[in-house]
Amino acid sequence: MRKSKILGYFLEFVNVAAVAVMWAVFLIMAKETLIKRQSTAIATIAIILTFKIKVSTMDHNNRSNFGLSIDCFNEIKKPSKL
Numbered sequence: 001m002r003k004s005k006i007l008g009y010f011l012e013f014v015n016v017a018a019v020a021v022m023w024a025v026f027l028i029m030a031k032e033t034l035i036k037r038q039s040t041a042i043a044t045i046a047i048i049l050t051f052k053i054k055v056s057t058m059d060h061n062n063r064s065n066f067g068l069s070i071d072c073f074n075e076i077k078k079p080s081k082l
Contacts, residue, residue, distance in 0.1 A: 034040045
């Protein structure tokens with residue numbers, strides 16, 4: 001499909017349009033949601049926690065914690081070799 005120039009341009013247009021629609025919806029939802037201080041504070045804390053806490057789905061010590069290991073503000077610990 002990408003070999004055709006016309007179809008390639010069409011697919012690029014569809015990708016750009018999809019991103020534009022997502023961005024527009026995000027802006028509308030943000031404007032309607034973040035009016036009060038409380039909701040702004042919750043959103044800010046959620047964003048900080050999302051990017052500061054790293055969650056590993058690898059089971060480091062064969063514990064029955066479903067492989068979840070939260071290591072706040074540090075790198076994810078690598079499992080030891082067997």
